[in-house]
Amino acid sequence: MLSTLPLLPVLLGYASYQVNAATAGSFVNAGNTLVSAMMMFVGNSEKVYILDKAEGNAAQINGHPAWGAVWDFGTQQATVMDVRTNVFCSSGMHLPNGSYVTFGGNGAVGQGGNLGSQLNPGGYSAAWDATYQDFDGTKAIRILNPCTNSDDFTSSKCQWFDDPTVLSMQTMRWYSAAEALADGSIIIIGGFTNGGYINRNYPNVDPATEGGAANPTYEYFPSNGQTPATFNFMIQTSGLNAYAHTFLMPDGKLFVQANVSTVLWDHKANQETPLPPMPGNIVRVYPASGATAMLPLTPANNYTPTIIFCGGSDMPDYAWGNYTFPFINTWDYPASSKCHTITPEPVDGSAPSYVEDDDMPETRSMGQFITLPTGQLLVVNGALNGTAGYSQATGQTPTFAQMPFGESLSSGPVGTPALYDPTKPAGQRWSNTGFGTSKIPRLYHSSAVLLPDASVLIAGSNPNVDVNLTTIFPTTYQAEIFYPPYFSATTRPQPVGMPNTLSYGGNPFDILIPATSYSGSANDAADSATVVIHRSGFTTHAMNMGQRLLQLNNTYTVNSNGSITLHVAQVPPNPNLFTPGPAFMFVNVHGIPSNGSYLIVGNGQIGAQPTSAASVLPPSVRLAGASGSADPSNTSSSGSNGSTTGSTSHTGLIIGAIVAVVAILGAIGAFIGICTARRRRAAARISPSSSSYPMTSAAGGLAGAGGALGMRGAGVRSSDSSAFVPLQHSNHSQAWNASTTSLNTPYKDHDDAPMGRPSGMGMSMDYDPYASSPMNPNPDSGRPPRY
Numbered sequence: 001m002l003s004t005l006p007l008l009p010v011l012l013g014y015a016s017y018q019v020n021a022a023t024a025g026s027f028v029n030a031g032n033t034l035v036s037a038m039m040m041f042v043g044n045s046e047k048v049y050i051l052d053k054a055e056g057n058a059a060q061i062n063g064h065p066a067w068g069a070v071w072d073f074g075t076q077q078a079t080v081m082d083v084r085t086n087v088f089c090s091s092g093m094h095l096p097n098g099s100y101v102t103f104g105g106n107g108a109v110g111q112g113g114n115l116g117s118q119l120n121p122g123g124y125s126a127a128w129d130a131t132y133q134d135f136d137g138t139k140a141i142r143i144l145n146p147c148t149n150s151d152d153f154t155s156s157k158c159q160w161f162d163d164p165t166v167l168s169m170q171t172m173r174w175y176s177a178a179e180a181l182a183d184g185s186i187i188i189i190g191g192f193t194n195g196g197y198i199n200r201n202y203p204n205v206d207p208a209t210e211g212g213a214a215n216p217t218y219e220y221f222p223s224n225g226q227t228p229a230t231f232n233f234m235i236q237t238s239g240l241n242a243y244a245h246t247f248l249m250p251d252g253k254l255f256v257q258a259n260v261s262t263v264l265w266d267h268k269a270n271q272e273t274p275l276p277p278m279p280g281n282i283v284r285v286y287p288a289s290g291a292t293a294m295l296p297l298t299p300a301n302n303y304t305p306t307i308i309f310c311g312g313s314d315m316p317d318y319a320w321g322n323y324t325f326p327f328i329n330t331w332d333y334p335a336s337s338k339c340h341t342i343t344p345e346p347v348d349g350s351a352p353s354y355v356e357d358d359d360m361p362e363t364r365s366m367g368q369f370i371t372l373p374t375g376q377l378l379v380v381n382g383a384l385n386g387t388a389g390y391s392q393a394t395g396q397t398p399t400f401a402q403m404p405f406g407e408s409l410s411s412g413p414v415g416t417p418a419l420y421d422p423t424k425p426a427g428q429r430w431s432n433t434g435f436g437t438s439k440i441p442r443l444y445h446s447s448a449v450l451l452p453d454a455s456v457l458i459a460g461s462n463p464n465v466d467v468n469l470t471t472i473f474p475t476t477y478q479a480e481i482f483y484p485p486y487f488s489a490t491t492r493p494q495p496v497g498m499p500n501t502l503s504y505g506g507n508p509f510d511i512l513i514p515a516t517s518y519s520g521s522a523n524d525a526a527d528s529a530t531v532v533i534h535r536s537g538f539t540t541h542a543m544n545m546g547q548r549l550l551q552l553n554n555t556y557t558v559n560s561n562g563s564i565t566l567h568v569a570q571v572p573p574n575p576n577l578f579t580p581g582p583a584f585m586f587v588n589v590h591g592i593p594s595n596g597s598y599l600i601v602g603n604g605q606i607g608a609q610p611t612s613a614a615s616v617l618p619p620s621v622r623l624a625g626a627s628g629s630a631d632p633s634n635t636s637s638s639g640s641n642g643s644t645t646g647s648t649s650h651t652g653l654i655i656g657a658i659v660a661v662v663a664i665l666g667a668i669g670a671f672i673g674i675c676t677a678r679r680r681r682a683a684a685r686i687s688p689s690s691s692s693y694p695m696t697s698a699a700g701g702l703a704g705a706g707g708a709l710g711m712r713g714a715g716v717r718s719s720d721s722s723a724f725v726p727l728q729h730s731n732h733s734q735a736w737n738a739s740t741t742s743l744n745t746p747y748k749d750h751d752d753a754p755m756g757r758p759s760g761m762g763m764s765m766d767y768d769p770y771a772s773s774p775m776n777p778n779p780d781s782g783r784p785p786r787y
């Protein structure tokens with residue numbers, strides 16, 4: 001059932017109405033996400049789906065704290081959704097029919113991130129918790145069909161399907177990688193079986209399984225029925241192989257990067273071809289969390305993928321520590337500012353190699369690349385120092401009371417985005433001129449995704465084991481939208497005839513750009529026009545899994561009335577370039593994108609995609625004298641061409657206003673009792689994040705993020721253990737007997753555990769969990785006996 005907090009959205013709606021000026025380079029309030037946005041994806045033109053870990057959020061659903069929500073783009077209001085299992089640090093991906101799926105997570109937890117009340121056999125993890133009412137999510141496969149306002153959101157088809165008794169992976173995976181394949185199925189790689197800072201004990205004597213704590217195998221969704229096999233690269237990279245950066249290549253191989261190693265992997269044959277190591281010993285996977293993306297696939301580069309990595313951390317091997325915590329004070333260790341690119345399969349057959357690219361304007365871990373429709377990439381979020389993850393101690397800081405940034409292992413939030421333009425000459429690719437600086441730290445467990453109007457939704461941040469609204473880097477519910485430079489153009493292209501589906505090869509189609517969409521020479525506008533399909537991906541942990549931009553080939557005809565007819569090719573006839581599923585189509589004119597138009601690439605089904613010969617385009621027809629009718633002052637982008645209208649001071653004003661509104665809301669909420677449970681948290685609803693410490697501003701550089709000293713000594717707690725303790729007991733090689741817990745045979749839960757998951761569903765390709773009714777649709781009927 002759907003439930004809402006009735007008053008909250010109304011007031012936030014008012015707040016966003018007041019401030020929602022789409023000023024290029026600025027941040028504006030985008031409402032309250034109700035759950036902290038650890039993960040997000042754009043479901044369609046209207047809805048962004050949000051997931052959090054199971055934790056003590058004030059927003060409730062069905063008698064327990066919510067950890068799922070849906071945010072409406074039009075109203076900028078969120079509504080809670082029920083998710084049954086603990087989705088903590090899962091992976092996710094699109095499906096060919098536009099649905100999204102998430103994989104794995106953690107065991108059931110209760111307050112403070114402690115083990116849930118109903119333990120799994122062995123007692124190292126839990127099946128369920130009586131307070132938060134989350135089920136074990138380590139093997140979960142959850143599916144969501146995005147719905148729109150015209151659908152009945154309360155129908156089960158619009159809600160999360162999340163029942164591991166019906167649908168689950170064969171093995172437990174926390175922090176697995178997921179990547180879509182040409183037939184729309186998904187490969188799921190690696191992960192931890194339980195939890196921890198990094199995926200190793202120290203010393204690392206058992207890199208394959210860490211005594212049962214690491215899962216070096218891969219499996220597929222839908223399952224191919226085979227027992228998961230070991231991917232040796234997961235053993236080679238042991239320690240730093242969570243959320244391995246995985247990109248499908250044109251020949252169907254997978255480019256995989258983890259630790260400082262890189263491989264091309266033929267997953268069908270399980271054969272690896274080593275690629276060069278990452279230069280400078282820089283780690284880019286979690287928890288170093290560099291920004292990573294595939295650069296645009298274009299006719300000009302013949303659809304040849306190049307992967308870019310920026311930031312991350314080059315901490316020495318020892319510093320990374322073990323499951324419990326890093327061995328050094330990571331917040332004093334600057335992140336990397338370096339960028340590297342690699343073209344894994346060069347067209348000329350040359351050996352692939354990493355190439356150093358321009359440095360980012362500042363050091364950054366947990367920076368995240370958002371591919372813009374224009375082909376530029378924005379890096380947002382993150383920190384100057386340290387890493388992802390949270391802990392209540394490190395190897396150098398034995399007690400929580402001494403932790404200078406609470407549980408955060410990073411410091412120096414970077415509030416200013418930076419724009420990377422791959423088409424610029426070396427030395428000129430980065431700029432942040434005119435960009436505002438957010439006042440809200442976006443550190444561990446923050447997220448960002450491109451919206452259909454080509455703005456960027458930024459949300460989350462929660463380097464805390466459970467909700468904490470009073471620590472220096474609190475659990476964050478406030479979303480923002482960042483407006484890239486092209487928002488200085490108030491007239492955007494409004495193409496006519498955008499398709500709802502695209503095929504792999506086949507007949508080209510036409511799109512009309514009206515003369516009102518641009519100014520100046522029609523021939524010039526036509527030359528500049530590009531048509532792209534953009535997939536924004538599943539965002540979590542500074543990544544957008546599955547994010548991709550592909551420019552469709554086109555020619556044009558300039559019409560005498562100033563309109564331009566674009567003749568556009570279908571997707572190249574190779575589904576490896578852009579796997580079947582949802583995307584938004586944008587038309588760029590002079591670097592100004594239209595709004596995105598939702599479509600499905602392929603036939604909407606899992607399975608071999610029909611392909612035809614590449615589209616053959618008619619020659620372009622130019623016409624001198626034709627021109628656009630828009631006012632030239634409305635069609636220019638502040639771009640990276642220099643002057644912009646970005647407004648730091650304006651942003652400050654906006655955020656200030658929002659803080660005031662949130663404060664009023666907090667008071668009203670307490671008065672009328674919106675939030676009836678967990679009052680101790682609701683009392684701290686007024687976020688301390690307004691500006692209690694400096695954010696790194698557009699000037700860049702390392703200076704000025706040291707205002708945290710006042711927090712030292714705060715929050716004395718007798719426990720000196722790591723925040724991961726409840727999740728990592730089983731990670732001691734000594735404690736976990738590998739001989740009784742083989743990862744190579746299907747996991748079997750204790751028979752009398754009610755939420756025990758059958759292994760290996762052995763589903764056929766057309767398996768549809770909605771066709772069978774969930775075993776326990778009512779949480780009450782599915783509640784395991786109390787311990």
Ligand SMILES: *[C@@H]1O[C@H](CO)[C@@H](O)[C@H](O)[C@H]1NC(C)=O
Binds near residue numbers: 198237239
């Ligand atoms: C990264 O991999 C190397 C082997 O390639 C290994 O020696 C090192 O310990 C790994 N780092 C961590 C932190 O696990």
Ligand SMILES: *[C@@H]1O[C@H](CO)[C@@H](O)[C@H](O)[C@H]1NC(C)=O
Binds near residue numbers: 298299302553555616
């Ligand atoms: C794009 O279309 C043009 C015009 O038909 C053609 O010459 C060119 O080869 C195409 N490029 C690609 C990468 O298909």
Ligand SMILES: *[C@@H]1O[C@H](CO)[C@@H](O)[C@H](O)[C@H]1NC(C)=O
Binds near residue numbers: 395728
């Ligand atoms: C990680 O190392 C610390 C320090 O040596 C140790 O206290 C802790 O028990 C180790 N954690 C695990 C899971 O072995």
Ligand SMILES: *[C@@H]1O[C@H](CO)[C@@H](O)[C@H](O)[C@H]1NC(C)=O
Binds near residue numbers: 333334384385412706
């Ligand atoms: C980041 O690390 C550097 C080097 O240790 C240190 O000088 C600086 O104060 C740190 N920044 C923050 C915000 O803690």
Ligand SMILES: *[C@@H]1O[C@H](CO)[C@@H](O)[C@H](O)[C@H]1NC(C)=O
Binds near residue numbers: 492
């Ligand atoms: C683009 O989308 C936004 C948000 O939905 C809307 O306000 C705007 O009018 C649209 N612009 C165009 C040119 O269609």
Ligand SMILES: *[C@@H]1O[C@H](CO)[C@@H](O)[C@H](O)[C@H]1NC(C)=O
Binds near residue numbers: 490633634
């Ligand atoms: C376009 O520019 C004109 C002149 O600068 C201005 O009056 C008008 O409001 C602008 N239109 C839009 C849609 O921004």
Ligand SMILES: *[C@@H]1O[C@H](CO)[C@@H](O)[C@H](O)[C@H]1NC(C)=O
Binds near residue numbers: 561
């Ligand atoms: C301009 O000409 C094109 C091509 O003939 C036509 O499709 C379009 O409707 C015309 N637009 C207007 C506003 O007349």
Ligand SMILES: *[C@@H]1O[C@H](CO)[C@@H](O)[C@H](O)[C@H]1NC(C)=O
Binds near residue numbers: 637640641
């Ligand atoms: C930047 O300027 C060049 C040349 O004046 C122009 O062609 C290009 O479209 C501009 N780019 C943006 C993003 O405004």
Ligand SMILES: *[C@@H]1O[C@H](CO)[C@@H](O)[C@H](O)[C@H]1NC(C)=O
Binds near residue numbers: 467469470471714715
């Ligand atoms: C929040 O964190 C502070 C220290 O950073 C600590 O003192 C306090 O106990 C925490 N609150 C909760 C609810 O865990």
Ligand SMILES: *[C@@H]1O[C@H](CO)[C@@H](O)[C@H](O)[C@H]1NC(C)=O
Binds near residue numbers: 095143768769770
């Ligand atoms: C989309 O595909 C998935 C996987 O096959 C399926 O579970 C789901 O029901 C489909 N969604 C719709 C709306 O048919």
Ligand SMILES: [Cu+2]
Binds near residue numbers: 088089445541
């Ligand atoms: Cu995480």
